[in-house]
Amino acid sequence: MNSATQARPSLVEMFSNRQSRMGIFFFLVMLSFHIGALQIFNFQWSWFAFGIFFISYVMKIVGVTMGYHRYFAHRSFKTSRFFQFIMALAGSSAIQGGVLWWAGHHRGHHHHSDEEEDLHSPVTHSIFHSHLGWMWARDCFKPIKYKLLDFARFPEIRFLNKNYVLLMIIQGLSFYLLGEYLGQAYPLLQTSGWQVFVWGFLFATVWTWHITFSINSICHLFGSKRYNSHDESRNNWLFAILAFGEGWHNNHHKYGWSARNGFFWWEWDPIYYMLKVLEKLGIVWDLRTPSPAQLVDINS
Ligand SMILES: [Zn+2]
């Protein structure tokens, strides 16, 4: 029975079921972050606050798109155990659940893209469900079908995967303490713990959420289709800019194993450019990319 045909559970059932409790927890965390992020309007605009936000946004989006997505979910390049850990840690900062959970769900998305089993398809569900609602539904917390056995063998990755709530608390505290320190050590910045907490932690997290969640929702509805990928994935230039190359989603669904999502010079893909630099430095290697013949083969 799929989620659309399930009877609505009673309140008692909801709280006695672990999967439902997880959905409620995710809902409350996300609601709190949204309310907290609105507090940016309580602080006077400053370039410093914007800079803290921007640095945090880059850390979160690179962690989740290079790390969680292109590396852990798709294995599109290779790296050392140390840098693998760094990517999992940076991805955790985006507060989108544990790395094994996230990447396992994402492998399921590619196996069943825009079919009934796809948990966040805007084609078989509503756009709201594909964007946010699926994370509050109990189906989201059922045992994952596409387990990441390839990465679950690393104890440090299992630790990060399990303790994502603890990491969230440490991150929030770190932003607050950084602001307190900078406010006292450099009074000209006119900052405080709360300012850095709100701009760097709450607002940057909410911003990054909606950018990355739009790949699931908007990029399966709006944009162009170059390839026959057997789903409704689209290339969307706006989200390619905002999500550092992830908006070339039809390209990605065609060749999910590729380390590059922008296939031509005009398709802006900063994550791939970063990977090329990291490759030159010897930090990553064996980047997998489609051949020129595959790129122009739009019907295979
Ligand atoms: Zn997709």
Ligand SMILES: [Zn+2]
């Ligand atoms: Zn993917």
